[in-house]
Amino acid sequence: MHVLILGGTAEARRLAELLHTTPGLRPTSSLAGRVAGPRLPPGEVRVGGFGGAGGLAAWLREHRVDVLVDATHPFAGTISDNAARAAVTAGVPLLVLRRPGWAPVPGDRWHEAGSLAEAAALLPSLGRRVFLTTGRMGLAAFAGLEDLWFLVRSVDAPGPPHPPRTEVLLDRGPFTLDGERGLLRRHRVDVLVTKDSGGAATAPKLTAAREAGLPVVVVRRPAVPRGLPVVTDPGQAARWLAAHRDRGPFGDRG
CATH class of the missing domain: 3.40.50.720 (NAD(P)-binding Rossmann-like Domain)
Incomplete structure (x- = not known):
């Protein structure tokens, strides 16, 4: 067959x-x-x-x-x-x-969004230093947020358009909890954006954000x-x- x-x-x-x-x-x-x-x-x-x-x-x-x-x-x-x-x-x-998909647990500060555009609209009220883990496709939705700083993690380098204040981190999961904790501290991240991809490979970022008390914008699948x-x-x-x-x-x- x-x-x-x-x-x-x-x-x-x-x-x-x-x-x-x-x-x-x-x-x-x-x-x-x-x-x-x-x-x-x-x-x-x-x-x-x-x-x-x-x-x-x-x-x-x-x-x-x-x-x-x-x-x-x-x-x-x-x-x-x-x-x-x-x-x-x-x-x-x-x-x-x-x-x-992922589900929130006690201590999570999740804000659900129906699209990347909705996620971008939420960000100015939640933080100034954004850890963006939605992949390299779709960065145009965030390109107008000129006052925010973005750490963009993706497997391959993204092309334009993207936010003007962007640092790119090329990496591929699975990721560890200790690694995600350190990343949030080093880059002084105060808000995380992710798609509800589910699975264990990239879930540690959610735990790290919860431990740090950070808001998380979750784009519904x-x-x-x-x-x-x-x-x-x-x-x-x-x-x-x-x-x-x-x-x-x-x-x-x-």
Whole structure:
């Protein structure tokens, strides 16, 4: 059974590892190509976009994909929408793999925002030295905040537009709690901005901010397209796919 994994996340890599050693399942991982030097999963790998929902549907048919798995980042809304449309067009089952989001605990000073623009609007009332961990895409939403200082952490260097008072820190998780505590102290951060990406790799910043009593602006993640099966970890996804394999047959695209 040919499984196309729309990936780029730790969960997608782990799922590819599980499927690579499971009889009767052949994974192909697709990476968007936005990160230089990505960590490649085992099995077949393709890099680059498909050209929208129509291009993805054509690829599914041409390569006789039996099941599509959307294991992209929780904020990859466009890709997820295209996957849902392509799956319907190509007549291919779609499974969504999404890590659970974060939840506040006692002591947190969270301020929720529906978008990066809403997050930017909140900042002037919360602090002056901002630790921005929303990635290099979307910095334009903060570019007009000329009176604030930003520490921007991302895997690759961001391009313009971005806030005029910006220091870039190139780094890749997982991050440690001691490391995050030290970073907040060294840069005298007084407000943190993050997307609700979930997972353990970048969660220590939330603990460090809570310990320091800092406000945190949390951008809510977009909803999963309605009506789709959703699992929250690679093991669940592998079991779902194995059950789908056992129900067979696959490969009939008309």
